[in-house]
Amino acid sequence: MKKTHNVEELQAIARTTRRQIIEMITAAKSGHPGGSLSAVEILVTLFFDVMNHDPSNPKWPDRDHVILSKGHGCPVLYSVMAQAGYTPVDQLHTLRRLGSMYQGHPDVRFIPALEASTGSLGEGLSVGIGMALAARLDGRPSRTFVILGDGECQEGQIWEAAMFAPYHKMDNIVCIVDYNKIQLDGFVKDILDLEPFAAKWESFGWNVLEIDGHSIPTLQKSFADAAAVEGKPTCIIANTVKGKGVSFMENNPKYHGVAPSQQEMELALQEIG
Amino acid sequence: MPAQTQSERSKYELKLGVATREAFGKALLELGRENKNVVVCDADLTKSTMTTYFAKEFPDRFFECGIAEANMVAIGSGLAAAGKIPFVSSFSAFVINKGFEQLRATAAYPHVNLKVVGTHSGISIGEDGPSQMSIEDLGLACSLPGFIVLSPADEVSMRALVRAATDHNGPVFIRAGRPKVPIIYQADQKFTIGKAIELAPGTDASIIGTGLMTSEAIRAAQALEAENLNVRVIDLHTIKPLDRDAIAKAAAETGAIIVAEEHLVDGGLGVRVAQVVAETHPCIMEFVGIENTYAESGSPEALLEKYGLTSIRIADAVRRAISRKR
Secondary structure, eight states: OOOOOOHHHHHHHHHHHHHHHHHHHHHHTOSOHHHHHTTHHHHHHIIIIIOOOOTTSTTOTTOOEEEESSGGGHHHHHHHHHHHTSSOGGGGGGTTSTTOSSOSSOOTTTOTTSSOOOOSTTOHHHHHHHHHHHHHHHTOOOOEEEEEETGGGGSHHHHHHHHHHHHTTOTTEEEEEEEOSEETTEEHHHHSOOOSHHHHHHHTTOEEEEEETTOHHHHHHHHHHHHHOOSSOEEEEEEOOTTTTOTTTTTOGGGGSOOOOHHHHHHHHHHHO | OOHHHHHHHHTOOOOEEEEHHHHHHHHHHHHHHHOTTEEEEESSOHHHHSTHHHHHHOGGGEEEOOSOHHHHHHHHHHHHHTTOEEEEEEEHHHHHHTTHHHIIIIIITTTOOOEEEEESOBSTTOTTOGGGOBSSHHHHHHTSTTOEEEOOOSHHHHHHHHHHHHHSSSOEEEEOOSSEEEOOSOTTOOOOTTOOEEEEOOSSEEEEEOTTHHHHHHHHHHHHGGGTOOEEEEEOOEEESOOHHHHHHHHHHHSEEEEEEEEESTTSHHHHHHHHHHHHOOOEEEEEEEOSOOOOSSOHHHHHHHTTOSHHHHHHHHHHHHHHHO
16 A cells, blocks of 8 residues: 655545545435545545555554444545555445445444444544553554544533543544534534533543544545644644535535435536536 | 252241442452452442442542542443453442443443442332332343343352453443342352342242342241242352253143242343243243332331232242143
């Protein structure tokens, strides 16, 4: 697998990722395009630039861990894992079918290279903390990256975990919130507002970075900043656009959990380029 | 009645030993000394769950999670996924009920090597009352695919089964109690997960006990000897997977099975045993457990008596079962 710091190369991978997301969800006729598209730059930057990992040796003990706590966004994870060489690209279209390794939510039984089975919201940060504690105990350099949805932060367990990591000075864990402002029933602010969101994480003791979650250079700098912080975990609040890259999906709550039609797919692929 | 059989039952002196939670804490300390991969999480109850012994000797491998059981269980799953052998412990009522979703989604579903120990189970916690009592835990734990569920009766079996749980690769729930309980086993007794132990032979009926009801089952069988009733006693220390052979054999050879548990009858061991009986060798059954209610405050002894969890009530059930056979 080729890693790169080159922004244009990463942007090209992001384009391919968006295409694959649209194609696989269209083929599956169900899935969650909006929250997959919003997290593309986050995952591409992690897998192809930031993380220490080896797709030919997925259980390498010193690897960095990534957990997609917002498991419904798995098409983006499947796409980057396939492009990185963990799983076959030519099977992506089997998403959600009986027997497919690309299950409706990430499932370690089907893809052992996954770090965690997710989908029941609010639990990935705690699991990531467990992995990070194990790494610290063993003296391994592994870092743990947990990607949270914004709606997911309405779960109480997130805040149990948010209390734990800073108290234990866990600077080997980074959580990234895909703050696309939309959940299934509508806009987050109309359902159960998270604001003041950054202040909440700060008051819990996290190093908080509020950034543009679609800017790859900004993501690169933020992950570097997080790595340099000692004695506290970092929360990157990535301001994103739900459905990013497909005009009729952007900021549209409908596309939280509705697959594109065949015509919509063709339009979307034209826009993504 | 053969004298041999009488001595099999009367050999149990049932001297009071330590609580199973105490035996758990000591076993955990021993395992911690032997295996550096053993780590422990607790939720502000170390002095009650007895993880305190481990925590004091191995502070680096002990994680105090505070009163946040959901987070604790999922942290345990993360530790397990990263190669540790984590024990997460709290009162059974809290770790099972507040942590149940995390037990389902982060432990059972990905089948990680997590060990869950619920102490202060049943109603014998006593004065603290129903909010702290765990009478649903066996049913809930057994509903999780792939989980091993253990319910040791005394300090000897707890110590051995904590070790067996550590050697087993996969999720395990262990149920422990608050009060001191009688010692049933010799120190060198061997235990195998999934293999019931016949404590006394018998042909008129079989009592299957688990947890602190096992010693009550022995007492009931001892008392019934005076009525010339020859009652088998089985300790079912493993609730899941059940020892189907031992149950089928008891059903076939004695024609009546009485299950005694400090748990709700609904969803409890009795229901699980009845399934095996129905599938193998249908026979008369009676159930001694808590009937569709929450208990209250009181001394453990008073509560066990009021809610029918005594050798006297087990003996009543045995007599009923035997009369139904005729």
